[in-house]
Amino acid sequence: MTVTNQPCPPEALQDLRRSIDNIDAALVAMLAERFRCTKAVGALKALHKLPPADPARETQQIARLRRLAEDAHLDPDFAEKFLNFIIHEVIRHHEAIALESAPHPSSP
Secondary structure, three states: OOOOOOOOHHHHHHHHHHHHHHHHHHHHHHHHHHHHHHHHHHHHHHHOOOOOOOHHHHHHHHHHHHHHHHHOOOOHHHHHHHHHHHHHHHHHHHHHHHHHHOOOOOOO
8 A cells, every 4th residue: 555546644644554453453463372382382392391492493483583584575674673572482482381391299
């Protein structure tokens, strides 16, 4: 969508904001689906006593996301910051899942 093909500024602004709202809704839905998947990963890691973080995978994912950002003409630094935020949240969830699934000492 370009601003120049709109009949008047208020309508153009309304159209652009409607598009932004739709994109935000899609982003939230995609993030929710991503976290459903990472929750399953956390449960699998906890079951097999694997560490919550996987630095090698994280490095690969950051490099991959930076390439995708460049291809999409998005600032790769911004994309990396965004992914790092998600990774930290995922690790926090994996740590919580590991704690929940750890055997608890019996009470006397």
